[in-house]
Amino acid sequence: MSENEGTSETGGGSPVPPLLVVDGANVVGSVPDGWWRDRRGAAERLRDRLVAYAESGLPGRPGPLDVVLVVEGAARGVPSVPGVRVDPAPGSGDDRIVELVADAAHRPRLVITADRELRHRVTRLGAEVAGPRTVRS
Template sequence: MRSVVVVDSANVIGSRPDGWWKDRAAATRRLHEALLVADVPGDEIVMVLEGGARGGARPGKDAHVRIVHAPKEGDATILAEAQRAGQRGCTVTVVTADRALAANVSATGATVVGPTWLLDQLDKLEHG
């Protein structure tokens, strides 16, 4: 069974006070680049971008990472991506700390993990 990881990119980027707010597009590019080379469990990773972060990566697929630009705030798009993947028979994991979003995606059968789960995966790569 295929697995899909849907990333609430704003939530993940915003979980570390590393100056991301100075340049959201650059922070998005860093996360995208890290996801391209990280060993994150999942056949496909969907990064949902909103607001100024959309300037950091074009929509479309790059290897196993697919970028989706949310038309407004990202929660509705994240929920829709999780639902679509579930309807295709995939196991779905959503990365977010947003409680309302977590409740909504959990109701679709998706597993929810916090940003720390994903950042730990990326840190393993960075620190070997």
């Protein structure tokens, strides 16, 4: 997604915001702040921080953004909130992220992760990637 890429349009002309997919386990695990004692709570705090990005966007990526937080394991029970859809991966979070990116080929996609293999998989599908610091504030 370049700076001048905003929303794309569907066949009906309706604007479709860029997709921001966040690798919850990877982003939460990128800071040793005790998240392992409360994985669900850590995922909820991340989800709540992501709400601001849905409207305002990220540096160089103006909003609105369609924000999806992919969670796995103990964080699967975290509910969605307005602005952030929480997607509980039925198996591998990485596999679910790849599915989401593949299914959204009609619009710009940005995946937030530091996982090298996942970065490789989604860039092959045309998505851009950024590291966890992009959404850690």
